[in-house]
Amino acid sequence: MHKSWNAGRGSRHLLSMKFPWSMVHCLTRGDSTYPPAKQRSLWWHSVLSGDFFQLPPVPNRDGDKTIPPTFAFDSKTWESCMGHPVTLTRVFRQKDQAFVDILNAMRFGKIDNLDAFKALEREVKYTDGIDPTELLSTRAEVDRVNNSRLDKLPGECQTYLAMEYRGINSKGERVSQEQMGKLLDRLVVPKLIRLKVCLLPRFTTLTNFN
Known part of the structure; x- marks a missing residue:
């Protein structure tokens, strides 16, 4: 965070930095390192983008200490750092809107249409003998x-x-x-x-x- 601050000072260009947002304490460290915005004039804006539902690697470690998986928006300073949120809702990878709705429901943990999931409980048989790759957590x-x-x-x-x-x-x-x-x-x-x-x-x- 400190290196990014110094690298961007005096620059009129967009400075793009990739941070491991699984480490939500980065926001807290930045908030405690620099004085509140009201006491100084800001020369920069923070724009955070990405899939904030994505969990960090399991397990995450800090030396000998195991860090439980935490969402970036669970940080204590998330609300004070973030302004107006913008959510991108259009999905380009999938054309089936019903499937997109099911995926979004799973992300939020609010599944209403259980019949669609129960219909997938059947055992699928493949005539070519090649089973699809399984993705496990x-x-x-x-x-x-x-x-x-x-x-x-x-x-x-x-x-x-x-x-x-x-x-x-x-x-x-x-x-x-x-x-x-x-x-x-x-x-x-x-x-x-x-x-x-x-x-x-x-x-x-x-x-x-x-």
Whole structure:
């Protein structure tokens, strides 16, 4: 925030900065760092744009402390910082207005037409044998689905366990066992992976097919 303030001072051009708005305390820090607007003349305007319903990564961490997911508009200084809100309502990615209305209802957590959702409970069968990609909200759900699909594939399952070694930090010191554990916990790469080698019916060899 402080760097952006100094970078834009004296400029007559639009200064665009991208902030991690999942960290709602940025607004509070900015409000406490600079004096109230009534005591000085403002040479700038803040325009915040984006999907403010979007949650930060789960879990979000600040050192050893876990930060719960928080919306940007939950900040204590949101109302004092924001002026007249402008909401863009036209959807360009979808042409089906009924589908758009359902998506908006889900975003606000106010679902009235449950019949439309119940109609989707049927099991869809695909004649080409290729199922669509599933989008899940947590890693635990992803692991559960992947393991379930893996178990259904033919062939023997091979398990590979990662071999971890302590490295050197920026100070040239060897990372402690505790520090290494914390760093590894932040990685998306799992410690253990299960794989199967098999041929699909439509392929007779592994040439150009991984």
